[in-house]
Amino acid sequence: MTTARYTRRKHKSTLWMGLCIGATVFGLTWLVLVLGTLLYKGFEGFSVAVFTQMTPPPGSDGGLLNAIFGSIVMTFAGVAVGSPIGILAGTYMAEYGRHAKLTSVVRFINDILLSAPSIIVGLFVYTVLVAPVGHFSALAGAASLAVIVIPVVTRTTEDMLLLVPNQLREAASALGLPRAVVIRKIAYKAARAGMITGILLAVARVSGETAPLLFTALNNQFWSMDLSKPMSSLPAVIFQFALSPYADWQRLAWVGALLITFAVLALSILARTLSGRNAT
Amino acid sequence: MSGAPVPLTLFRFVRFPLTHVDFMTDATATMAFDAALAQRMKVLRKLRLNDMFFAALTRAAAYFVLLLLGAVFISLIFGGREAAMKFGLGFLSSQSWNPVTENFGGLAPIYGTIVTSFIAMLIAVPVGLGIAIFLTETCPPVLRRPIGTAVELLAGIPSIIYGIWGLFVFAPFLQRTLQPTLIDAFANIPVLNTLFAGPPYGIGMLTASFILAIMVLPFITAVARDVFDTVPPMLKEAAYGVGCTRWEVVSSIVVPYTRVGIIGGVMLALGRALGETMAVTFVIGNAHKIAPSLFAPGTTISATIANEFTEAVGDVYTSSLILLGLILFVITFIVLALARLLLYRLEKQGGTK
Numbered sequence: 168m169t170t171a172r173y174t175r176r177k178h179k180s181t182l183w184m185g186l187c188i189g190a191t192v193f194g195l196t197w198l199v200l201v202l203g204t205l206l207y208k209g210f211e212g213f214s215v216a217v218f219t220q221m222t223p224p225p226g227s228d229g230g231l232l233n234a235i236f237g238s239i240v241m242t243f244a245g246v247a248v249g250s251p252i253g254i255l256a257g258t259y260m261a262e263y264g265r266h267a268k269l270t271s272v273v274r275f276i277n278d279i280l281l282s283a284p285s286i287i288v289g290l291f292v293y294t295v296l297v298a299p300v301g302h303f304s305a306l307a308g309a310a311s312l313a314v315i316v317i318p319v320v321t322r323t324t325e326d327m328l329l330l331v332p333n334q335l336r337e338a339a340s341a342l343g344l345p346r347a348v349v350i351r352k353i354a355y356k357a358a359r360a361g362m363i364t365g366i367l368l369a370v371a372r373v374s375g376e377t378a379p380l381l382f383t384a385l386n387n388q389f390w391s392m393d394l395s396k397p398m399s400s401l402p403a404v405i406f407q408f409a410l411s412p413y414a415d416w417q418r419l420a421w422v423g424a425l426l427i428t429f430a431v432l433a434l435s436i437l438a439r440t441l442s443g444r445n446a447t
Numbered sequence: 448m449s450g451a452p453v454p455l456t457l458f459r460f461v462r463f464p465l466t467h468v469d470f471m472t473d474a475t476a477t478m479a480f481d482a483a484l485a486q487r488m489k490v491l492r493k494l495r496l497n498d499m500f501f502a503a504l505t506r507a508a509a510y511f512v513l514l515l516l517g518a519v520f521i522s523l524i525f526g527g528r529e530a531a532m533k534f535g536l537g538f539l540s541s542q543s544w545n546p547v548t549e550n551f552g553g554l555a556p557i558y559g560t561i562v563t564s565f566i567a568m569l570i571a572v573p574v575g576l577g578i579a580i581f582l583t584e585t586c587p588p589v590l591r592r593p594i595g596t597a598v599e600l601l602a603g604i605p606s607i608i609y610g611i612w613g614l615f616v617f618a619p620f621l622q623r624t625l626q627p628t629l630i631d632a633f634a635n636i637p638v639l640n641t642l643f644a645g646p647p648y649g650i651g652m653l654t655a656s657f658i659l660a661i662m663v664l665p666f667i668t669a670v671a672r673d674v675f676d677t678v679p680p681m682l683k684e685a686a687y688g689v690g691c692t693r694w695e696v697v698s699s700i701v702v703p704y705t706r707v708g709i710i711g712g713v714m715l716a717l718g719r720a721l722g723e724t725m726a727v728t729f730v731i732g733n734a735h736k737i738a739p740s741l742f743a744p745g746t747t748i749s750a751t752i753a754n755e756f757t758e759a760v761g762d763v764y765t766s767s768l769i770l771l772g773l774i775l776f777v778i779t780f781i782v783l784a785l786a787r788l789l790l791y792r793l794e795k796q797g798g799t800k
Contacts, residue, residue: 176692176695177692179692179694180692180693180694180695182694183694183697183698184580184581184584184585184693184694186577187577187578187580187581187584187585188581188585189577190573190574190575190576190577190578190581191577191578191581191582191586191594191598193574194574194575194578194598194601194661194664194668195594195597195598197601197661197664198597198598198600198601200612200616201604201608201609201612204612204615204616205608205612208615252508252511253508254508255504255505255507255508255509256505256508256509256511256512258505258508259502259505259506259508259509260509262505263502263505263506264506264509269506269509269510270509272513273509273510273512273513275784275787275791276512276513276516277512278783278787279516279780279783279784279787280512280515280516282715282718282719282722282779282783283519283722283776283779283780283783284721284722284723284724284749284775284776284779285722285724286722286724286749286752286753286772286775287519287523287722287772287775287776287779288519290522290523290526290752290756290768290769290772291518291519291522291523293526293756294522294523294525294526294769295518295522298526314515317511317512317515318512321512345494345495345497345498346498346501346502347497347498347500347501347502348494348497348498350501351501371603374605375604375605375606375607375608376605377605377606377607377724377725378606378724378725378749378753381753381756381757382756382757385757402605402607402725405607405611406607406610406725409610409611409614409615409729410614410729417615420611421611424607424608424611427605427607427608428604428605428608431603431604431605432600432603432604435599435600435603436596439596
C-alpha cells in the first residue's frame with residue numbers, strides 16, 4: 168500500500184515537472200516562430216535599395232533610408248538628453264542621498280515610470296510640446312524618447328554605483344579628495360561598464376518604441392533633417408505600411424521589422440555581455 | 448573591478464607648501480605663509496563650490512524624476528478636462544463612441560483593456576512560473592544560461608514586431624485552426640458557446656490576449672527566478688531529506704516561501720499588459736463595442752489612442768482620448784505601485800535577515 172502511495176507521489180512529481188518543461192518549450196517556441204518569420208519575410212524584400220532610397224508611394228520601388236535616418240537621429244537625441252539626467256539622478260540616490268527620504272520616494276516613482284505605458288508618455292509630450300506649438304516635430308519625438316530613457320538609466324546607474332565598494336570611496340576621501348571628485352573620478356570609473364550597459368539598454372528600449380512617436384514626431388514620407396518638422400522613424404513606417412493594403416508596402420514593413428529587431432537584440436546582447444563581465 | 452588610480456594633479460590642490468618656509472626669516476616667512484594660505488583657501492573654496500554645485504545638480508536631477516511624474520499627471524488632467532467636464536462620471540459607464548455627434552464614453556476600451564489583460568495573465572502566469580521552476584529546479588546547468596537568455600530575448604523584441612507578426616501570421620493561423628475548432632466544440636455548451644461564438648475573424652480579443660501573454664511572460668519568469676533564488680538551500684535540502692519529491696519541494700517550500708515576490712512579479716506583468724499598445728493595436732480589431740464573444744473584435748484604451756489620436760478632429764474628441772489616457776495611467780499606476788511595494792517589502796525582509 169505504501170509503495171502505491173510512493174509511486175503516486177513520484178508520478179505526480181514527474182507530471183508537474185514535465186509540465187514545467189512543456190512551459191519552457193512553449194515559451195521558446197514563440198521566440199523561434201517570431202524570429203523565424205522575421206528572417207523569412209524580412210530577407211524576402213531585402214535589397215540595397217532599402218538603405219539608399221526613400222519610402223515610396225504605394226506601387227513603386229523604394230527603401231527605408233529616411234526612416235532609418237530618422238530613427239537614428241531621434242534615438243540619439245533622446246538618449247543624449249535623457250541619459251545625463253538619469254546618471255545625475257542615479258548619482259544622487261547612490262552617493263549623496265543614499266539614506267535620504269527623497270531617495271526612496273524617487274526610487275519608487277522611477278520604478279513606476281520604468282514600466283508606465285509608453286503611449287502615456289506620447290500623450291504627455293503631445294500636450295506639452297506639440298499642442299502649444301501647433302505642429303508635430305522630431306524634437307517632440309526625441310523628447311518623448313528621453314522621458315523613456317531617464318528611468319532606465321537612473322535605475323542602472325543607482326544599482327551600479329551601489330555595487331562600488333565603500334572602501335574605494337573612503338580611501339579617496341582620506342587622500343583629501345572632495346566628494347564630487349571622488350564620485351566622478353573614482354565611483355564612476357569603477358561602475359563604468361555597468362553604466363554603459365544601462366545606456367545601451369536604454370538605446371535598445373527606445374529604438375523599438377512606436378507608441379510615443381505616433382503623435383509627437385508623426386511620420387514623413389520624405390527626407391528631412393529639420394528637427395522642428397515631422398520626421399520619419401522605422402517603427403512609425405512599419406505601423407503605417409503593415410496596416411496598408413499594398414503588398415510592396417507590407418514587404419518593406421517586414422524588412423523594417425527585421426532591421427529593428429536585430430538592432431535591438433544585438434544591443435541587448437552586447438549590453439548583457441558587458442554587464443556579465445562586470446558582475447563576475 | 449579595479450580601483451582607479453587618483454590622478455596626481457589633484458594632489459596639487461591639497462598639499463600644504465610649508466617645507467621651504469621654515470628656513471626663511473620671520474617676515475618673509477609670514478608673508479610667504481600668508482600667500483600660501485590665501486592660495487590654499489582659494490583652491491579650497493573653488494573645490495567646495497564645485498562640490499556644492501555637483502551635489503545640487505544631482506539633487507535637481509532626482510527632483511526632476513518626481514517632477515516628470517507630476518507633469519504627466521497634470522498634463523493628462525489638463526488635456527482631458529474638457530471631456531471630463533462634458534461627460535462627467537458618465538464617461539466611465541457609457542459605451543457610445545461617436546465622433547460625429549461628439550458623444551464619447553470609455554466603457555468599451557476600459558472593458559477591453561481589463562479583459563485582455565486578465566486573459567493574458569491566465570495564460571502567462573502558469574507558463575511563466577513553469578519556466579522559472581524549470582530553470583531553477585530541474586534545468587541542467589549547461590542549458591540554464593542559454594534558455595534564460597532566450598526567454599529574456601522575448602522581452603527585448605519590440606512590441607510592434609509582435610503586432611505585425613500577430614496580424615500576418617498568428618491571426619490567420621488562429622482563424623484557420625483554433626477558432627473554428629473551439630466554436631464547433633462548444634456550440635452546445637451554454638456559457639462557452641457565447642464566449643466562443645463565431646464568426647472566426649482571426650483578430651479579436653482572444654488573439655490580443657495571446658500576444659499579450661507572450662509579451663509579459665519574460666517579466667513573470669524574471670521576477671520568479673529572482674525570488675526562487677532567495678529560498679535558503681537548507682529549507683529545500685531539509686524537505687528533500689524527509690523524502691519530499693521535487694514537486695512537493697516546489698509546491699510546499701519554494702512557492703509558499705516566495706509568495707509575496709511572485710504576486711509582485713505578476714502585478715508588474717499586469718501593469719505592462721494593461722498599457723501595452725502597439726501589439727494590441729494590430730490584432731484587436733478596434734471596434735468600440737462590448738461583445739460577449741472573445742473572438743469578436745474589441746478595443747483597448749491604448750489601442751484606441753494609438754489608432755485615433757492623430758485623426759481626431761475637434762477638441763472634445765482629442766480631449767476624450769487624453770481622458771482615456773488618464774484613466775489608463777491611474778489604473779497602471781495603482782497596479783505598479785502595489786507591485787513595487789510588495790517587492791520592496793520583500794527586499795527589506797531579505798536585508799534584515
